[in-house]
Amino acid sequence: MAQMIFVNLPVTDLPRSKAFYEAIGFRNEPKFSNENAAMMQLSDTIAVMLLTHAFYSTFTTRPIAPPHGTSQVLLCISCESPEAVDRITDAAKAAGGKVDASQEDQTKGGPMYGRDFEDPDGHQWAPMWMDPNFAEKGAHPTEQAAA
Template sequence: MARMIFINLPVKDLERSKAFYEAIGFRNEPKFSNESGAMMVLSDTISVMLLTHDFYSSFHTRPIGDTHKESRVLLCFSCDSREEVDRIVETVAANGGKIDQSPKSEAEPGGPMYGRDFEDPDGHQWEPMWMDPAFAEQGAHPVEEAAGA
């Protein structure tokens, strides 16, 4: 069986967060959703667990950070094309998220990598990105050489 990743995110308004993630292409899995949490499926191996603050807090004793003020994690996922990156980010903007918050933009026309970023309604940072398959086969070395490493 392939390994799976379950990203657990605390959310203030579960229904609002479910609607937001569904709008940008995640699928809700009702078998693992209730009034305290919702499983949102991105792919066969990656899901996001949206958990109310009370339920999230039942897993540990540390306070929930304010992701609108502090960065906790940057979640990056691959897309099949530049157009898909743009479609997702524009859908985020239309559904209450903040887009293009990063001072570093990888949205260079014609480059081998293309990424944009967004924040969900709870301030969690995401980056949909596309990478030219030929560039990906070369690995990181061309990036290092271009940076003068």
């Protein structure tokens, strides 16, 4: 079995969050969803577990950080093209997410293209595309040539 990652996110309104993630292209997995949690598949190896605050609190004794106005994690997902970055970001906005316009010029014109958005609970996502030629060479091609 391939190694998987499960990103667990505390949410205040499970049906709203489930609808948001479906609107941006995630697929609900009913086998692992109930009134306390929803498993949302991004790929065969990446899933987001949306957990009500009460259920999330059964996994940790730490308080849930307030995601609005703070940053605890930036969830970066790769996209196959700049247009795919725009599609998921625009879908997030249409589904009630908040697009971070202050980041709009951050990656224009370079080897990477990305945008940022928040889900309705304030969790930050950063879809991005990387030019395949740049990805092949890496960020430090002079270091690789010297090796």
